[in-house]
Amino acid sequence: MQAATKPPHYHAPHDPLHTGEASILGAGDRTAEGDTYLVQDILPKELADVAFEKMIQEVAWNTMFHRGGEVPRLVAVEGQVNADGSFPIYRHPADSSPPLLPFSPTVSLIREHVERVLNHPVNHVLIQHYRTGADYISEHSDKTVDVVRGSNIVNVSLGAQRVMSLRTKKDVLATTGGKRTTQRVPLPHNSMFVMGPATNTRWMHSIHTDKRPLSMKSPAEFFQGGERISLTFRHIGTFLTKGEGRIWGQGATAKSKEDARPVVVGGPEAEKLLAAFGKENHESAFDWEEWYGKGSDVLHFNPPSD
Ligand SMILES: O=C(O)CCC(=O)C(=O)O
Numbered sequence: 001m002q003a004a005t006k007p008p009h010y011h012a013p014h015d016p017l018h019t020g021e022a023s024i025l026g027a028g029d030r031t032a033e034g035d036t037y038l039v040q041d042i043l044p045k046e047l048a049d050v051a052f053e054k055m056i057q058e059v060a061w062n063t064m065f066h067r068g069g070e071v072p073r074l075v076a077v078e079g080q081v082n083a084d085g086s087f088p089i090y091r092h093p094a095d096s097s098p099p100l101l102p103f104s105p106t107v108s109l110i111r112e113h114v115e116r117v118l119n120h121p122v123n124h125v126l127i128q129h130y131r132t133g134a135d136y137i138s139e140h141s142d143k144t145v146d147v148v149r150g151s152n153i154v155n156v157s158l159g160a161q162r163v164m165s166l167r168t169k170k171d172v173l174a175t176t177g178g179k180r181t182t183q184r185v186p187l188p189h190n191s192m193f194v195m196g197p198a199t200n201t202r203w204m205h206s207i208h209t210d211k212r213p214l215s216m217k218s219p220a221e222f223f224q225g226g227e228r229i230s231l232t233f234r235h236i237g238t239f240l241t242k243g244e245g246r247i248w249g250q251g252a253t254a255k256s257k258e259d260a261r262p263v264v265v266g267g268p269e270a271e272k273l274l275a276a277f278g279k280e281n282h283e284s285a286f287d288w289e290e291w292y293g294k295g296s297d298v299l300h301f302n303p304p305s306d
C-alpha cells in the first residue's frame with residue numbers, strides 16, 4: 001500500500017509483534033523469500049460483489065476447537081470428492097476439524113479463478129469467517145505433510161481488509177545475528193495472497209486482531225461491516241477412502257490407493273506427528289524428508305472420548 005492512498009485519519013492496525021519498523025508490502029513487491037505475492041482483483045466484479053453474502057448462506061460454518069478452546073473464527077472445509085467417495089485430507093494440530101463437504105457453488109467458481117492464475121490445481125479449501133476485528137489467527141507455519149511438495153498455498157480474501165503479518169522464524173536469528181524480520185501485507189477485498197513453499201519454511205504468518213473502532217478504519221478496512229472471509233486453497237496429495245477407514249498418498253505410509261492402509265487414532269504415532277508439526281512451526285531448516293518422508297497414517301490425535 002502506498003502512503004498516498006491512505007485516508008488522513010488512517011491509523012495502522014495495532015500489531016503487538018513488532019515495534020513499527022515492519023515493511024508494508026502490496027501487489028508487485030518482493031515478499032518474504034520472493035516466492036510470495038499478492039494478486040488484486042482475482043474475481044470478476046459480478047462475482048466479487050456477491051461472493052461474500054452467498055458464502056455466508058452456502059457454507060456449513062462450524063466452530064473448531066484447539067487445545068480445549070474455541071478458535072476465534074468460524075471455519076468450514078470443502079474439497080474435491082472423487083467418484084468413489086474418497087477425498088483429500090489436510091492434517092494439522094487441532095482437537096477436531098469440521099467434516100469435508102464437496103465444493104459449494106460459489107466456492108467452486110472462486111476455485112476456477114484461482115486455478116486459472118496459479119500454475120497448479122487446488123483440491124482442498126479451509127474457509128474462515130473473521131466475524132469482527134476481534135477474530136484472528138495466531139502466528140504459525142502451515143503444516144505441509146499433506147501439501148503437494150513445491151505447490152503454493154493461496155489465501156483469497158473477501159470483505160474487510162485485514163493484514164497478513166509475516167515474520168521470520170526465531171532460529172533465523174542464529175544465522176543472521178540480526179532481528180527477526182517482519183513484513184505486513186494488507187489483504188484487500190477480492191485479492192489472492194500466494195505463499196510459496198520457501199516462505200512457509202522460513203517464515204511464520206498471522207492475522208492479528210484489529211480492534212480499532214470502525215470510525216478509525218479506512219473504507220477498505222470497514223468494508224462489509226468489518227467482516228472478512230478467507231479461503232485457504234491447497235493442493236493436497238493425501239487421501240482418505242469413503243468412510244475414513246483408510247489413508248494413502250504423499251503424507252501416508254502407503255503411497256498409492258491400491259495399498260491404502262487403515263487410519264491410526266492417537267497413540268505414539270500421533271505423538272510423533274504432533275512433534276513433527278511442532279518442529280515445522282519453529283525450524284527454518286525443517287527437513288521435510290526426515291520428518292514426513294516415511295508418511296504417517298494418523299487421522300485423529302486423541303482417541304474419541306465417550
Ligand atoms: O485468513 C487468512 O488469510 C490466513 C489463514 C491461514 O493462515 C491458514 O488457514 O493457515
Ligand SMILES: [Fe+2]
Pocket residue numbers: 140141142205
Ligand atoms: Fe496459515
